[in-house]
Amino acid sequence: MGICHSYTPDGRCISLLKILLTNVCLYDCHYCINRRSSNIQRARFSPEEVVQLTLDFYKRNYIEGLFLSSGIVRSADYTMEQVVHVAKTLREIHHFKGYIHLKTIPEASDELISQAGKYADRISINIELPKKESLQTLAPEKNIARTRLAMNQIKDKSSEGKSDRRLSFATGQSTQMIVGADQSNDGHFLKRAGDLYGNFKLRRVYYSAFSPIPDASAILPLQSPPLVREHRLYQADWLMRFYGFQVDEITTPENPNLDLAIDPKLSWALRNRHLFPIDINRSSYEELLRVPGLGIRNAKRITQARRSSALRLCDLQLMRVNLKKSLAFIITADHQPARLEIDSEKIRALHAPPAQQLELDLTSQIQIPKIEVIGGEF
Amino acid sequence: MHTVHFPSHFKQWRTIARSLLSQGLPPDEVLWQDPQQTSLFAQQTDEAPCDREAKAVPKAFLKLAQTISCHRSNEQWSLLYSLLWRLCHGDKQLLSKPHDPQVRRAQQMAKQIGRDLHKMHAFVRFKKVGEAEQREQFVAWFEPEHLIVRLSAPFFKNRFASMDWSILTPDECVHWSGSELHYSEGVDQSLAEKHDHLDELWRTYYRSIFNPARLKVRAMQSEMPQKYWKNLPEADLIEELITKSKERTQEMLNNPLSPVKPAPKNTYLERLKELEK
Structure with a gap:
């Protein structure tokens, strides 16, 4: 189409x-x-x-x-x-x-x-x-x-x-x-x-x-x-x-709704800190796909680029990897995240926009009043 | 320093590049220059094709080179020669290094061309100008960012094969009348037809499909930048749709709620009820 x-x-x-x-x-x-x-x-x-x-x-x-x-x-x-x-x-x-x-x-x-x-x-x-x-x-x-x-x-x-x-x-x-x-x-x-x-x-x-x-x-x-x-x-x-x-990795019985402030992959990664950091130069393609800030295209590029030399942060920067998001989750030839220094709450706060920006588009000036749904029959 | 003039298309670049390569001239000894600003000290390189055998380069490089040859900046010519030089001097895997700054730059240019091409396929609007021998005739006016008329033409040829059409641009024009694509020099916009009686219906559709309760102007603009608006018959509705959206949404919210009406007598609805049991 x-x-x-x-x-x-x-x-x-x-x-x-x-x-x-x-x-x-x-x-x-x-x-x-x-x-x-x-x-x-x-x-x-x-x-x-x-x-x-x-x-x-x-x-x-x-x-x-x-x-x-x-x-x-x-x-x-x-x-x-x-x-x-x-x-x-x-x-x-x-x-x-x-x-x-x-x-x-x-x-x-x-x-x-x-x-x-x-x-x-x-x-x-x-x-x-x-x-x-x-x-x-x-x-x-x-x-x-x-x-x-x-x-x-x-x-x-x-x-x-x-x-x-x-x-x-x-x-x-x-x-x-x-x-x-x-x-x-x-x-x-x-x-x-x-x-x-x-x-x-x-x-x-x-x-x-x-x-x-x-x-x-x-x-x-x-x-x-x-x-x-x-x-x-x-x-x-x-x-x-x-x-x-x-499905049950993305939402859980404790968190049946997605976090509106951050994207669901970052949200999953923060619930699963024990799986990180992962080494950009050694991990499988499937593991790379799970890193916040790494998309399909960049995961593929990484598997290709690391054949010629061990990748450093500046290489990822050239590939336009969203380092702000991935930094806490990856190891490169010149970078090791200080695991204990950065807790999940801090990372979340770094990526969550101020509450009023949640509507995605600031040009939208419309205030739609929320009407409570009556009763519990829905 | 050897100076060469900017070529005007890929094939011309290839001829020049082959000649430079066979003379063993490294990229930093070649100056690619606008023919209008030729330097006094320049030594013009012979552009005649050399008879030495063409160097083998990966197919992916040829494709990349063909694509970014359309770039309007003219920066691509020296970049392409550098890439070619490195490919032919031992760095055969060059293109699989997405983190190489020159490869990265070339890929960026290719992406810009790709986007421009995609937008041309999307935003060209044909205006009907006549009918002859049972074929309808259409004309469109478009201003692409890069020199992509020839690159875009096959798409229009495949899609609109059964009608006669011309796409006019300031750089170059392309024409189709059922057998072969023809190209001619760029023209002024005044030559293009501006009206089509279907435009009004299309505008009605555009107005109706818009949902005033979910305004996302930035999302629209990032996909349909304002530079394209002047040639889109629907674009002058945008401002009004935005300004009235708040009022229209409020109106919907203020309307009284409608009670449920009983189901009419209809055998099909009765059958559905049976199924439910």
Whole structure:
């Protein structure tokens, strides 16, 4: 999907034309502006309109392709047919070579899911919330067991597609979870993500901070988690996918939520000081990946560079290693951290920003009042 | 000191470098200079290709050299010659030393080119100017930071093969009409089409996809620096979206909460309820 063709002032990339075929919806998901109880104005596109818009936008290099979703109208199958029709027209009539992402409905028929996968590069089903109970309260028409079942079907079709070219099928599936709408802690989110990556080979799990909507539900008054929570979840997700971390290393029963002030790798390293310092010139690639301030690229560069000579701090500096972060955890040819001198609290304090900076972006002047969630029913 | 003029592209540099190398001239005895400011004491080196066999260098070096040849600074020419000299004088593993200052500098330049290229692929905006023989015709105007028109062209050729297009820049222009890429001299922006009737729809989309409740202006600017804004049809909306975001968010928060409406009579919803049991 690659290229971001624009960015909006919320810092997000525009890569695809991301639209709903219609915002009419039978479901009543309380975090959603388009739930049936909402008083929002309703509208719909015809499939042909979406096809033309996608082609026109693509030719002007505004977008990489289409991300199509829809409110549920009449039934899962009826809705899915409309969505698939758009993708089919783009591919078969217009020979559209851009990217297509289709949102699918877990209850749609097997045949429709197969077709969606045939025309799309990626398909996704939103898991929405990590816990079954939250979903029952906040999105009564949705169900985690059925979603997992559908994800499993998609996984099978996708691997069949890989082994047999005639059964072409989307190369991957992804999902989204809403952060801050229910009482789930970060451990719940990461555990669910681990379940999805492990069992259904998902390509990506997206974490989306619950954000004010124009017409909020009495069941779920507006509340905004700090955006930095979303950011930390993405960092933790990254550690699971590319750095070999397990869920229960990142959050623990004592610390079920990520530290908002420092990144999850540093946080893990501070809980595991006994594993450090590690020698930059001797440690394995896997060990290097665990050093705070060392990314994948620099870990690779180090294993390459140390073949010619023992590395010193100035070498790491030239490679743009974040020495401020890694210094307390590494040994180099000319450096040995004074282990007892620097305690974990001091290191944490060195990297934690002052409390008011936690919102990540200082240009944001908006003060969103926090509304307490009533009762314990979430 | 031997003086050579800045070459204008990679192939020209290669010819000069081969000749310098075969004369055994070390990098610190060669001065690379702007042809407009030739020194009085300079001794111009013969740029004719030498007939000696070309030295074997790693493929990775050729790729790096081709890439950073597009750098606008002209600093790359002497840097590349130094790297070449060291590669040919015993330091064959040079490129696997990311901590070598010269390698580091070359990689930095390559990164700058890569970023510029990526931004060009992202921010070129085609304007429709006509249609002939069932092919739509488009023109775009872009101002790349480095001399990357030729480097960027294959991407546009692959993606927009079925339409006719030109990308105009101050340095060089590239044209496609279905069979081959053509290049011509750079032009003035006044020659480029500024309007397209789809731009208004695109602006509507941009306005709607923005979430006023999560302003992150710095994140946007680091990925879409202001220097690109003047050629993006959506960019003049940014200021208004930012100034009104606070008010719009407050409005959402002030709205009364909506009560739950009962489910309509629908056989599909009833089936879902059955499944739940």
